[in-house]
Amino acid sequence: MKYACLLLAILSPAGFLLAQNSFPYDTALHQVIYRQSIKLIPKVKMEDVYAAATAWFADSAHFTHYNAIAPLDTMQLKKPNKRKRAAEEQYANTRPLQMQDPAADKMQGLGVIRYYSSGGSIKLLYLKYDITVEVTSTAAILTVSNIRYYHFDAGSYKQAPIYNFSGGKPCEEVGTLESLIDCQHFNDEFKKLAVYCNKEIYGHIADLRTVLIKKRLAVDGRPPVVTTAKTTSKNKATTKAPPRK
Numbered sequence: 001m002k003y004a005c006l007l008l009a010i011l012s013p014a015g016f017l018l019a020q021n022s023f024p025y026d027t028a029l030h031q032v033i034y035r036q037s038i039k040l041i042p043k044v045k046m047e048d049v050y051a052a053a054t055a056w057f058a059d060s061a062h063f064t065h066y067n068a069i070a071p072l073d074t075m076q077l078k079k080p081n082k083r084k085r086a087a088e089e090q091y092a093n094t095r096p097l098q099m100q101d102p103a104a105d106k107m108q109g110l111g112v113i114r115y116y117s118s119g120g121s122i123k124l125l126y127l128k129y130d131i132t133v134e135v136t137s138t139a140a141i142l143t144v145s146n147i148r149y150y151h152f153d154a155g156s157y158k159q160a161p162i163y164n165f166s167g168g169k170p171c172e173e174v175g176t177l178e179s180l181i182d183c184q185h186f187n188d189e190f191k192k193l194a195v196y197c198n199k200e201i202y203g204h205i206a207d208l209r210t211v212l213i214k215k216r217l218a219v220d221g222r223p224p225v226v227t228t229a230k231t232t233s234k235n236k237a238t239t240k241a242p243p244r245k
Contacts, residue, residue: 021191021192021194021195022191022194023177023181023194023197023198024198025181030178031145031178032145032147032177032178032181033143033144033145034142034143034144034145034201034202034205035141035142035143035144036141036142036205036209037139037140037141038139038140038141038142038205038208038209038212038218039138039139039218039219039221040137040138040139040140040212040217040218040219041216041217041218041219044217046105046135046136046137048215048217049135049140049212049217049218050102050105050107050135052211052212052215052217053107053133053135053140053208053211053212054097054100054107055211056207056208056211057096057097057107057109058097060093060094060095060096062096062204062207063093063096063109063110063111063112063131063204064091064092064093064111064112064113064114065111065112065113065114065200066113066114066116067113067114067115067116067196068116069116070116070124070154081156081157083156083157083158084157086157087126087152087157091112091114091126091128091150093110093111093112096109096110096111096131097109098110098130104134105134105135105136106132106133106134106135107132107133108130108131108132108133109130109131109132109133110128110129110130110131111128111129111130111131111144111200111201111204112126112127112128112129113125113126113127113129113196113197113200114126114127115127115193115196115197116154117189117192117193118154120186120189121162121163121164121165121184121186121189122151122162122186122189122193123151123152123153123154123160123162124151124152124153124154124157125149125150125151125152125193126149126150126151126152127147127148127149127150127177127197128147128148128150129144129145129146129147129148129201130143130144130145130146131143131144131204132144132145133208140208140212140218142204142205142208144201144204146176147176147177148174148175148176148177149174149175149176149177149180150173150174151171151173151174152173159173159174160173161173162180162183162184162186164184164185164186165186166185168185169183171183171184
């Protein structure tokens with residue numbers, strides 16, 4: 001997460017519209033895409049990088065995020081809410097690594113975000129997205145794309161359209177993030193959603209970068225930490241006055 005601010009500055013090539021409170025939208029492809037190239041150490045073995053990325057996907061806790069805990073449904077306390085249980089199972093994401101293609105040095109995983117908002121147009125939103133890692137001789141390229149959303153009523157866990165308080169046609173309960181961008185009119189709420197998603201998704205990139213750096217597979221692009229030694233009385237040079245005659 002500590003690389004998030006740096007990555008926000010890096011991930012703004014031509015064709016992308018990106019700010020901290022908006023999604024990285026590729027105006028040429030008309031898609032929301034997060035992409036970063038992690039530079040590898042020269043002459044590194046590609047199979048070592050591939051193995052490290054595969055192991056990175058093994059920790060499922062890194063790939064499911066919750067911004068807040070939705071309140072209990074007081075109408076359902078006497079019996080289990082089957083819809084809630086079904087949704088929790090559907091979006092559990094216990095196996096983030098979905099596909100491997102060692103011949104092409106590619107793999108694809110799944111990320112899930114559960115976003116709860118109180119008092120606004122967004123109630124309970126699940127987001128699923130693909131995380132692709134491609135290993136080349138010089139870089140590990142991480143791409144997040146194909147982001148789709150599923151909107152629920154936070155109390156009943158029924159899928160529900162997203163209504164805007166100012167009226168107009170509601171947004172569909174299920175769709176792509178691009179379709180939600182085109183539909184939504186609740187700008188302040190949408191900015192908060194983008195800030196949270198950016199933090200978590202850029203965090204994936206920072207996590208993988210950290211793993212590869214620790215394994216001495218990737219170049220550490222951070223500026224070196226400069227430390228200044230403190231001068232104490234013990235290491236100060238002293239000049240003795242000449243003896244009196």
